[in-house]
Amino acid sequence: MDTTTHTNSRRVLLKVEDAARAxxxxxxxxxxxxxxxxxxxxxxxxxxxxxxxxxxxYVQQLANDQPEAA
Structure with missing residues (x-):
């Protein structure tokens, strides 16, 4: 069994606390x-x-809402 695949996989759902930390x-x-x-x-x-x-x-929306640098 290849355990590295499981530990390296990207989580698609986060706990609210983990999302806040991110x-x-x-x-x-x-x-x-x-x-x-x-x-x-x-x-x-x-x-x-x-x-x-x-x-x-959400992060992309924040970036889009930022005023352009002069």
Whole structure:
């Protein structure tokens, strides 16, 4: 069995806390962004997860909203 494939695979769903860490923000701020609809989440049973694609889309939107440098 090749265990390196499993450990090197990219997670597509993150815990809210892990998503917050990835953005270098706090848990409360992350939940506020989710509640405001800025970051999409999915529900799996009673668990809330943040798709990696939703984080990437949010970061891209932030970059697009930045004023151009003079």
């Amino acid at each position: 953005l270098s923000i706090g848990r409360t701020t992350m939940y506020a962004l989710i509640k405001a609809g800025h970051i999409a989440t999915v529900q799996i049973g009673h668990l809330r997860r943040v798709p990696l694609a939703a984080l990437e889309a």
